Amino acid sequence: MLKIIVGNKRYSSWSLRGWLAVKQSGLPHAERMIPMWTAEYDAAKADGTLPSGKVPTWWDGDICVWDSLAITDYLADKVGADRFWPADPAARALARSIAAEMHSGFTALRQQCGMNIRRRYPGFAVSAETQADIDRIVALWTEARTRFGAGGDYLFGSFGTADIMYAPVVTRFVTYDIQLPPVAQAYVAAMVAHPFMREWQAGADAEDIVLEKYEL
Numbered sequence: 001m002l003k004i005i006v007g008n009k010r011y012s013s014w015s016l017r018g019w020l021a022v023k024q025s026g027l028p029h030a031e032r033m034i035p036m037w038t039a040e041y042d043a044a045k046a047d048g049t050l051p052s053g054k055v056p057t058w059w060d061g062d063i064c065v066w067d068s069l070a071i072t073d074y075l076a077d078k079v080g081a082d083r084f085w086p087a088d089p090a091a092r093a094l095a096r097s098i099a100a101e102m103h104s105g106f107t108a109l110r111q112q113c114g115m116n117i118r119r120r121y122p123g124f125a126v127s128a129e130t131q132a133d134i135d136r137i138v139a140l141w142t143e144a145r146t147r148f149g150a151g152g153d154y155l156f157g158s159f160g161t162a163d164i165m166y167a168p169v170v171t172r173f174v175t176y177d178i179q180l181p182p183v184a185q186a187y188v189a190a191m192v193a194h195p196f197m198r199e200w201q202a203g204a205d206a207e208d209i210v211l212e213k214y215e216l
Contacts, residue, residue: 002029004071005044007036007055009204011214013115013168016200017068018056020164023196024083025075035209069103072161084164086156091148095155095162098140102165109133109172114214117171117204121216124176137169138184145183153190167191 004022006015022029034044034055044050050057052066058074065074076084086092108129126134144155144162151157155166170191173180180188191197 001059001061002027003032003059004029005032005034005050005055005057005059007034007041008207008209008211009033009200010118010207010209011115011211012036012055013110013171014054014068015056016115016168016171017164018058018071019200020167020196021068021072021075021084021161022058023199024159024164025079026083027075027079033203037211037213069099069165072164076161084161086148086158086160088148091156094144094148095160098144098155099162099165101140102169106133106137106169109137109169113172113176115168115171116175116214117201119175119215120177121175122177124178126176126178134173134178137166138180141166141187142181142183145187153187155187159194163191163194167197170197 004019006012006019009015019031034041034050036055041050045053050066051064054066056066056068056071058065058071060074060078065071072084086095108127112127112130113124141155148156152159154160155162170188172178173188174192
């Protein structure tokens with residue numbers, strides 16, 4: 001049985017990435033949301049449902065994969081890498097690089113602007129460090145769109161891993177009213193309108209759990 005386990009759709013940025021990867025794979029699967037920082041979450045860690053203690057977690061029978069990028073790679077092996085990565089070698093190299101940079105970087109943005117996709121904070125003032133992260137992200141998006149994005153509305157034309165990795169950033173830019181140049185703003189609009197993102201947003205809107213640690 002194929003199953004993705006995620007945390008609160010309102011707050012869990014890494015869950016969004018793993019969930020998007022599963023949706024992109026096209027594989028039929030079950031889904032379970034376990035609210036973070038609850039007794040249910042602690043029980044899932046204790047009984048082996050979440051062996052790493054974190055979400056997302058992907059189960060393929062008795063095979064367990066955690067970490068969103070690892071889940072994406074596992075699914076690419078299963079259904080074909082071209083569903084996730086550009087075919088052109090230069091485009092694929094850039095896509096892998098910017099996905100990895102997102103995976104390991106942008107600490108200031110993560111810390112100051114936590115994911116909370118049911119909130120809006122007009123005129124939010126970011127720190128100099130967060131602005132530097134934003135500027136770097138915009139530069140990466142602009143390079144991808146300019147060099148390789150002619151075939152569609154996403155970073156490399158077609159929706160893929162790079163878009164999956166930056167999806168929570170898109171939600172942060174909306175939540176915190178981040179002002180962006182036209183190329184980046186058009187990309188944000190395309191991502192928000194993607195059917196997978198709209199489905200995740202609907203799930204978040206249906207949640208009634210509020211975690212104060214993620215609220216301003």
